[in-house]
Each structure stands twice: as structure tokens, then as C-alpha cells.
Amino acid sequence: AQTVTQSQPEMSVQEAETVTLSCTYDTSESDYYLFWYKQPPSRQMILVIRQEAYKQQNATENRFSVNFQKAAKSFSLKISDSQLGDAAMYFCAESNTGNQFYFGTGTSLTVIP
Amino acid sequence: KAGVTQTPRYLIKTRGQQVTLSCSPISGHRSVSWYQQTPGQGLQFLFEYFSETQRNKGNFPGRFSGRQFSNSRSEMNVSTLELGDSALYLCASSFRQGALGYTFGSGTRLTVV
Numbered sequence: 001a002q003t004v005t006q007s008q009p010e011m012s013v014q015e016a017e018t019v020t021l022s023c024t025y026d027t028s029e030s031d032y033y034l035f036w037y038k039q040p041p042s043r044q045m046i047l048v049i050r051q052e053a054y055k056q057q058n059a060t061e062n063r064f065s066v067n068f069q070k071a072a073k074s075f076s077l078k079i080s081d082s083q084l085g086d087a088a089m090y091f092c093a094e095s096n097t098g099n100q101f102y103f104g105t106g107t108s109l110t111v112i113p
Numbered sequence: 114k115a116g117v118t119q120t121p122r123y124l125i126k127t128r129g130q131q132v133t134l135s136c137s138p139i140s141g142h143r144s145v146s147w148y149q150q151t152p153g154q155g156l157q158f159l160f161e162y163f164s165e166t167q168r169n170k171g172n173f174p175g176r177f178s179g180r181q182f183s184n185s186r187s188e189m190n191v192s193t194l195e196l197g198d199s200a201l202y203l204c205a206s207s208f209r210q211g212a213l214g215y216t217f218g219s220g221t222r223l224t225v226v
Binding site for chain 1: 116144146148155156158161163168169171201203205207210211212213214215216217218219220222
């Protein structure tokens, strides 16, 4: 079965600094998709960034970028120039079918002014 | 364009009762997924519908069921509620399948007393 592991239950970062959230996954599929979602107190899960496993180039969305290491099954999220609005729970997710996502247990990110 | 709408936002039910939760996907989206989120188990996949057909089902008892209507709106039903069913139930929609990432609603917070 597919599993996603986020080993950092909590992280904190100073405003304007950079933070990296870790994620590892386990799948036997060769083609799959990886995602980072953000869940603020409003409860709505917001897609931050996605990566297709067959693409070697790391995805980037403005201040958010990933370090995708396929052989190591690692998919970390880097947030640059952290802002107060980045404070939230961050979930890593994996899907090989696109229909069913497997989520990690989440990392709570605090941004310190 | 309107996002994914879930109703109601909060619900309190008594053990043994049944409950129906509703989800209206983004206009044009035909795939709808449901997830249960609890502090102990995290986010767990319930089921996914596409064009009124259930394509995938998670590992939940038969008390959990769902359906999708011709307008892509979806409902999930939980019968004979148990205390352990207390959770945030999240609905997500996508155009065809979630490879591009699902758009989530804000969830329905169900409390079973």
C-alpha cells in the first residue's frame, strides 16, 4: 500500500526566512503524482504545488519550490521569503491513479514575526 | 467562479442516527472525492465518483455510502452513527481526475454525541 510520511509534526520560521518541509513516500508505481496542500484554520485544503513523477525538473510556484528525489522517494517543500499568511498545516500527498490521494500526517508551520 | 460548496458546515448528531452531507463541485468538474479527516487517523479516502459512477472506494465500513447526481453534485451518507465517526468530512472536485490536483471545499464538521 502507498504510504506518505511527514516526520516533522511542527516547524517554525522567522518571517522573510526560508523553511523546508520534509516528505517521503512509498509506492511501487513508476508513474505517479505528488502534491503539497496547505490547510489554514479556515479548513479548506489549498493546492500549493504539484509534481509529476516522470518529470525530472523540480516544480516551482512563486515562493514555493520542491526538491523531488525520485530514487530516494523524497519530496520536500521549500518556502522562501516566508510570510505570516504561510502559517498553516501542510500536507504532502501522493497519487498514482489521480483518483485516490494518500496524505501524510501533516506539518504545522508557524511563522514568527 | 464558485468553489466547492459543502453543506452544512457543522452538524451534531446522536449515536445511531444517520446523516447526509452534500457537496456541490466547481461548475464543469465531474470527479468528486470524499475524505475523512480526524486528529488520530489524518486524512483518509472514502470514495470517488465520476459521471455518477463510483470509481474508487476506500477502506470504510458499508455504513458509509455516497452517490453522485447527473449535475455532478454529490452526497455522502453515514448510517448508524458511532462516536468515532466524529470528523471533518472534506469534498474535493476535479475536471476529470485528480492528476492536476483536486479543489477542496471547507468541509462539514460532524460531531456525534
